[in-house]
Amino acid sequence: MPSPDRRVRVVCIERETESAVRVCIEPVDGGDWIYRAGQYLTHCFDIDGQTQRRPYSICVAEGARALWFACKRVDGGRVSAFVCDELAVGDEYSVRGPSGSFTLDDAPGPLLFIAAGCGITPIMSLIETALARDPQRAVQLIYANRDQQSIMFSDRLEALTRQHGSFQLTHVLSRPQAGWDGPCGRLNDQKLAGLVTLGSDTRAYLCGPQAMMQGLRETLLGMGMSAEAVQSEAFTPAARAVQAHPGAPQTVHFARSGQSVVQAPGQSILDAALAHGVAVDYSCTVGGCAACKLRVIKGETLMDEPNCLSDSERAAGYTLACSAYALGPVEIDA
Numbered sequence: 603m604p605s606p607d608r609r610v611r612v613v614c615i616e617r618e619t620e621s622a623v624r625v626c627i628e629p630v631d632g633g634d635w636i637y638r639a640g641q642y643l644t645h646c647f648d649i650d651g652q653t654q655r656r657p658y659s660i661c662v663a664e665g666a667r668a669l670w671f672a673c674k675r676v677d678g679g680r681v682s683a684f685v686c687d688e689l690a691v692g693d694e695y696s697v698r699g700p701s702g703s704f705t706l707d708d709a710p711g712p713l714l715f716i717a718a719g720c721g722i723t724p725i726m727s728l729i730e731t732a733l734a735r736d737p738q739r740a741v742q743l744i745y746a747n748r749d750q751q752s753i754m755f756s757d758r759l760e761a762l763t764r765q766h767g768s769f770q771l772t773h774v775l776s777r778p779q780a781g782w783d784g785p786c787g788r789l790n791d792q793k794l795a796g797l798v799t800l801g802s803d804t805r806a807y808l809c810g811p812q813a814m815m816q817g818l819r820e821t822l823l824g825m826g827m828s829a830e831a832v833q834s835e836a837f838t839p840a841a842r843a844v845q846a847h848p849g850a851p852q853t854v855h856f857a858r859s860g861q862s863v864v865q866a867p868g869q870s871i872l873d874a875a876l877a878h879g880v881a882v883d884y885s886c887t888v889g890g891c892a893a894c895k896l897r898v899i900k901g902e903t904l905m906d907e908p909n910c911l912s913d914s915e916r917a918a919g920y921t922l923a924c925s926a927y928a929l930g931p932v933e934i935d936a
């Protein structure tokens with residue numbers, strides 16, 4: 603079951619890189635967090651009179667009482683600008699979750715992590731958790747960035763290499779500044795094949811821009827890894843559906859509550875429901891947890907892909923309210 607909203611307080615904000623900050627939050631209720639490494643919280647910020655929800659990965663090992671997340675400024679992104687420039691120590695807001703299945707399984711054996719940019723955030727939590735459980739475990743991280751200044755968690759990663767002889771760290775920089783003598787250029791399939799050391803029981807975790815991670819996943823499968831041994835997560839929003847989102851307002855009727863709302867252009871069904879006070883459950887808001895799964899009784903909807911809805915759920919008429927858009931008048935079983 604998804605967790606309900608929980609109030610949190612910002613207790614510390616530190617600069618991570620020139621364009622990113624890391625933020626520490628604690629629950630206002632004083633309780634503990636229950637989460638798994640690799641999961642994320644959906645942060646609900648009040649910005650310019652509107653609630654804006656964004657998922658940010660927890661970037662500390664399992665068991666922490668104070669959680670950290672990191673946010674990198676996105677060009678033109680109002681929420682990332684708010685977190686980087688306006689969020690302040692002492693501010694309170696709500697979070698939902700944790701959500702996400704990008705988590706360690708119980709299998710022993712070597713671990714391979716591949717991250718690009720701020721895709722390192724869940725991977726930091728996974729690596730620190732894996733090494734806390736077994737300090738001698740063979741763990742390899744290949745971390746792609748633009749240049750030395752864009753590397754996040756640089757100090758923590760260097761500390762891990764000093765503390766754990768079994769931790770192997772390789773930075774790959776696409777446009778390094780002078781003085782760099784490590785691997786450079788784009789992290790593509792040829793480069794990856796030359797860097798990874800795979801055992802027959804290696805498990806791999808990939809996080810970064812979706813297209814890049816898809817290509818690298820194919821490379822690992824081509825090198826003999828099984829599909830079950832490779833988990834990947836995209837930190838960029840879900841790719842848009844093949845059709846354009848509806849450009850005109852649409853009516854969404856919630857059959858059980860009897861409420862009808864107008865979905866404005868750009869709004870998902872979940873956005874429209876929440877804007878009009880219709881109680882719809884949700885957690886991640888990015889199509890990853892199924893908390894907002896609803897059945898469409900009548901009408902046509904469009905969903906952002908990829909998402910976590912199975913083929914059988916689609917065939918049964920379900921949709922994910924956070925990722926779905928009414929294309930005309932729609933009736934929902936809620």
Ligand code: FES
Nearest residue numbers: 885887891892924
């Ligand atoms: S809220 Fe998680 S899939 Fe919609």
